[in-house]
Amino acid sequence: MPSAHPLASKEASLFRNVLKFYETKQYKKGLKAAEQILKKNPKHGETLAMKGLLINCQGKTEEAFVIAKEALKQDMKSHVCWHVYGLLYRSQKNFDEAIKAYKMALRFEPESQQILRDLALLQIQMRDYNGYIESRRLMVMSKPQIRQNWTGLAIAYHLAGNLAEAENVLTKYEETLKQPPPKSDLENSEAILYKNYVIAESGDYQKALDHLETISRIAVDRVAVLEARAEYHLQLGKNEDAEKAYRVLLDRNQEKRSYYAGLEKSLGLEGDARLKIYEELAEQYPRADAPKRIPLDFQEGDAFKAVAEKYLEWRLKRAAPSTFTSLKALYGDVPKRECLQSLVEEFLAKTRAEKPAENGDKLTNGSATANNSVLIYTLYYLSQHHDHWRIRDTDKALSYINEALELAPDNADQGELRLGLARILKHAGDVQKAMEEMDSARQKDKSDRYYNTKCAKYMLRNDCNEEAIKTMGLFTRNDVNGPLGDLLEMQCVWYITEDGESYVRQGKFGLALKRFHAIYKIFEDWTDDQFDFHSFSLRKGMIRAYIEMVRWEDSLWSHPFFRRAAINAIKIYLLLNDKPHLAHGSLANGNGEDAVDFESLSTADRKKAMKKAKREAQKQEKAAAEAAAKAKDERKGGEEKKQDDDPLGAKLAQTTEPLEKALMWLKPLLELSPSFLEGQTAGFDIYMKRKKYLLALKCLLASHNIAPEDPVVHEQIARFQIFLNSNPELSPTVKTIIDETFTIAPKESTLAQFNETYLSSNADSAKAAFSVIKTRQALASAEGSKSDSEGTDSETLLFEALKKDGTTLKDAVEGLAMLKEMKGEVGNYAEEARKRWPVANVFAAKA
Template sequence: MPQPLNSKDAASFRQLVKLYEAKQHKKAVKTAEQILKKNPNHGDTLAMKALTLNAQGHTTEAFALAKTALQADMKSHICWHVYGLLYRSTKQLDEAIKAYKFALKLEPDSAQIQRDLAFLQIQMRDYAGYIESRKAMLQARPALRQNWTALAVAYHLSGDLESAEKHLKTYEDTLKTPPPRTDIEHSEAGLYRNSLLNEMGEAEKGLEHLETIYDANLDRTAVMEARAWYQLQLGQSEDAEKSYRDLVVRNNEYRPYYEGLEKAMGLDRSKSDDVAKLTELYKELLEGNDRLDAARRIPLDFLTGEQFKPAADQYLRKMLIKGVPSTFANIKALYSDPARLKTIQELVEAYTPETTAMNGDANQTNGDSKPSRLEESRLFFLAQHYNYPRSQNLEKALDYITKALEITPKSVDYNMTRARILKHKGDLAKASEIMNHARELDEKDRYINTKCAKYQLRNDENEKAIQTMSKFTRNETVGGPLGDLHDMQCMWFLTEDGEANFRQDKLSVALKRFKSIYDIFDVWQEDQFDFHHFSIRKGQIRAYVDMMHWEDRLREHPFYARAAINAIKIYVMLYDDPNLAHGNTNGVNLEGLNAADKKKALKKIKKEQERVAKEDADKRDAEKKASPPKKTGGDGEPKKEDPDPLGLTLIETKTPLDEAVKFLQPLLEFSPKTIAAQNWGFEVYVRRGKYLLALKCLIAAHSIDSQQAKLHEQLLRFSQTIHSLTEPLPPKVKQVLDANSNIIPEFSSLTNFNDAYLSKHKDCARRTQSGLSARRAIGQSPQSDIEKNLVKALDIEGITLKEALEGLELLKAWKSDTKAYVEKAKKVWPEASAFGEGSDS
């Protein structure tokens, strides 16, 4: 039974609660101890002390004290509520829900417990439980609009749109007087209800409802867009045309408004008769607005042949004479059509100072030897044009940007483009140098600063990149610039830094970076808690629902896929060669040593690791003394220093494949169309002996791209693996294999299958590499012969630098001598940094 306190101690307990809420944790603990001196078994005080200790970071001690509190008073809702809060803080949400439910049984009228339970249920996507909790909250306070809206959201997220709309309508019907126009919550709720009608497919009802809220709603753009959309869906062409014209006037650079206008007028870009009408429409829209870009650029998407050329000429001249830097970015989408690409190239190359003068370049003056603005813009455009993959000619691109730099040597854009061209030529060192020069031309520009850091990382200059980023970071925080980049969740830097360390065989640091990306996505998942209450309370319902849908597919983000694939690669490498966990072996082949020599070598390697770790710790200590770091992170919360900055503990895992699966499962669930994810899924599952899952990945990869090079090699390896099993497969697995025999080659014909593949794709470098890799995997040829053929693959016409680098990576993975390959590649790509000098792996 709850133990009563005397009036003085009861006042102290209330003070304890206030101190905890004010985050005055030391005073709170002191107050709790004073109460417990007189009442050592008071459950509520023990629970509050446990909660305070947990806030101070003493989680283990807090759980032990919370259990003691429950033993002292099992019937206290406060004790159970605190127990749930402790589980919530350690992300054991299922256990937290159980504790909250028990607390609610003891105190059914507690709004705080009910609210905490509801937030956990929506966080766990327990929609049925969330609906029940919201019903209870609505029954407790039916006059509060937030409770009606929250219940509607609960039904919406569970998929019951009709009930969601019905509850919103029910509340609106109870209003005796309409809220004032300044009521943002009412305005948002009206639009939210309308969006539900739209989602239900009730266009007619949606338009009727929209007309009732049209004049009073505060989000004018949203209601105008919705009305135009409904009118278009209902076939009210004239009204829809008028609505879209109003929207174009409101924002004349927003393309979807123009697309809606075209549909409202019944114009089809694929019909020749409609193209003339479309041309007239955009001429009309341009009248009286010479600065309008969208209406001038959009016709280039549907004009073809002789109609395209004059329109493109007019657009390009106007943009280049003005010197608009983004001209190429606006145009490059047209390059998917080779005819348009050729026309644009011919037009821009034909522009000369003479044609410039005839067409009224404002910067062209008689007797002035300085090139015109159009000539300078032309050089810049052509440099980007020939650097673009669809029209790539890097020698021409470099020539054009050099000429542009002779005119304006201090242009940041020109220097950046030159660095980008050099990067594509493979000269990463020079590209990094030029990008740094561009940064120095404008040291206050954050964009060029981050671009420079990215190029430094691509050139494996990790320390320089950190120094570059430190110009825009809070360097006094715990961990210095890198710590602040972690706090700011700067994923591009962490990913690039991880990949740079991966290239340098610093696997522990690389894995540390990729794990930090994984953790950032966990933080984003956790951050939903902040919005379950805030969004409902502030009435931002549509944004909240969008956020919930976004969170449901959070890990389909490209940054997650990139980090996950790299982490999986490292874990697979660790499984195949556990010695890699010892770090850099300085060229020592541990596999070739006997037990005694291997033990000595590992001891030496361990000492080297300890030396590097000590140097890193000494460096951080020196930085602390020079500038003592703040003990808080970017969110103001206490932040501890990372005990494993080099990732040495992370890489010493004894279960690398289990760790790989943690990255793999979200990847396969949310990015199933990423073929690299399926490739690495196969690599993990085939090593774990999960042949059905490995086959599933092969089938998925085959459905995405049946001609992918990596897939060919994996199909052969899978067939060989299945054939070499000592125990027969379970009948169901065998049945699935037989059902997919059309994509898996027979073991007896692997050699012929691979030879036929190599013969068919002899003109494709990447597929040749795959075929040679398959030869090695099935033992078809001696490795020395395969290596020679891989070097010969450099003679394939049209082989790209990227494909050549992939071949080099294969040799390194095979632990082969790369000297011959590098020497030959160097002749083809003399400027590529990767082929600077050959070395034995």
């Protein structure tokens, strides 16, 4: 539609230049040209709109919106003005408003490919599949000669679940081609394989197989063709053809387990025949691990022992450090675990007996004999075996690893063995010594990034944050952003998460939240990054990979690293909601001093301590800001980097709305990980504090469905019933709903009986004991009193839990924290714990 204020030819030419300058990112030139037009035509809406867009590109967002709104006032019927308005909203990630603006633009220019394309990109980003289908359909109708339009429409139908229509669209485009594309056309190769993928996903494997045979000669991705053929034959019950197809695939890759699984199904193998085929494959592929390892998964008894003996002898004679890693998946089966231990011990005895003279020799020229290497890595296996969490015999694990270290010369073997020793010490609780041993392993090969990374992780576990970042900095470009800046830029989520958890342990909640919010930002960036691929993948023709990416993005926020960060952040915010002064106390020890114990101070002293903590925090922030200001971004010609106005996370920790912040983390957990137990239990805690009782009940019922006997769930059931028993002023509607749906609490017994019954039915669980104690405390608090016997009984229960066979080091540490809260006999508890975990730092006697 023509502009309400048409331009003269000279200004029209200038306007075309403005568009060109915007597309080529020459924003200053574009603004200059726009100003020239506006001198003569100050009310030209489209030029005003472009001026706003150019200003937005320079970071002046508010000014840009003001100008864009003025442009719309001048020319409400201009598709350019509405399109620009949508682009501004898109730059602010306000996709809903951007879509509305694009749709307004289309009312005035319905056939604009650019507007349709921009609208379609936002619709797929927002997963509005119906809208996406309509936009893509209009694009095909407008430009049917462009293959990308047809492919985009097929993708729209595919993602919406209409596979038949997706196939139909691809077929219609093929029918428009006057001659078949050449084999060198990669876009065509991907398109035909994608069509085959769609047909197979619809479940019509015969049709998919027939189509595959017609395209197999022109499809470039040979492995995809071979895998699809094998799968289709198998699905159709054509076992002989499936067998041939899987054997072809195994010739290409002998370590891919899915090929062996497919071959098994095609042959219908059972019992001895199953083992026999693997023996033949092991002979056919003598260097392959998989055909020798897989039979261990399904063999039992004496048959397992025979196969395991062969496998262990093959691996251990090669002195393979990864032997235990390959076999630890079997350790859930007790007979297999014991059999493996027995076989390795027999192999060790035989190896010792073979060349006793050499076994104790100090080796020359820095290299071990073959026999010595076999002995070293057999000992290494046994050390890992006894350190496994199902066994956890630290003394035996240490004796084996120390013997291996004595035999190993000062070479690369030392690095691997030191890593094993560090892992054993970490599991035993000596995080300080584990860190030192890991650093020793790193020193053996300073060019090895793996050792460097593991060392940094062990440093974080020991709360040595400064040493960890320096270690990581050995492999980053810390001359520009500093090590932490580089890790944030590289989105190194494991390090940022571990760093945050370390600060939680130290009580530095501001810094911890700083790290967890960095994780949140990374996941937001990954969500936003997909936007570019909606158009890029179509241009490059990488359609199958694109479909996988979209589906991966749909489950992105259920990633384990996000879950870890979210649960930690929620716990901090809940703690800060109950004890706001901790936000200041956590900053007081930012320079390495001990945190202030606000709990033990009087009201007056607490105020003084908070003021001191604030002053200290301000000093630290100022120092951090000055250090950041000195850093120059060399990649931008020496300009100053954008300064962080909250380097210590003080503003995050001192928020006035901790529950709202916690809710920000909770929503992705509940929406995208509904079966995640910790997410549901965290939801209960947040909603109870926000007095959203129906939402709290919803989370409680969900967590009970996931794990009805979980200790946290038990405690929350009791807490919710205690809350109901206190006769709160609930609305009749809420009370009616709760009465109808909350049926998991005891009806015929009291809560105290319910609690003790739970304890007796979970007598072997330390966590159950902790849950029972917390429930006792909640009951006592509700009754407004606490008897001496109740405290004594709970303390006794903690000591009993410490001695249970299934109690882990982590459980013992949790018990110690509970005892400290109860002001119980901490010294006696630590002394008992040291008997079981003698090297654990957390139970070490104070000097």
